[in-house]
Amino acid sequence: MTHNIEDFSRLFCSExxxxxxxxxxxxxxxxxxxxxxxxxxxxxxxREDYYQLKGEQELIEGYNTLSPEGWGE
Incomplete structure (x- = not known):
């Protein structure tokens, strides 16, 4: 884990x-x-099902399996 300090002056999409x-x-x-x-x-x-909008169908490994509570702390 990198322990980045939260900084909202510049954001990455997932951030x-x-x-x-x-x-x-x-x-x-x-x-x-x-x-x-x-x-x-x-x-x-x-929700359990997801729908891919473009390209060949791909499985997202670990989809919907992790608790986000306290992530990165």
Whole structure:
């Protein structure tokens, strides 16, 4: 773990989404600067089925399996 300090002066896409989920109350406190795109896919916050919009169908390993609570702290 890298232990990035939360810094919202510049955002990576997954950092913005994680911060928005936290601000909305959808998930409890986490360090948004530690969240990667695959982490977002693996957070257990979605419905069971997902639909790929483009390209050949691919399985997302670990989809919807991890608790986001306290992520990156």
């Amino acid at each position: 913005l989404v994680a911060a928005a989920l936290e601000a909305s109350g959808a998930i409890s406190h986490l360090n948004a600067s530690e969240v990667t795109p695959i982490d977002l896919c693996q957070f257990a916050i979605y």
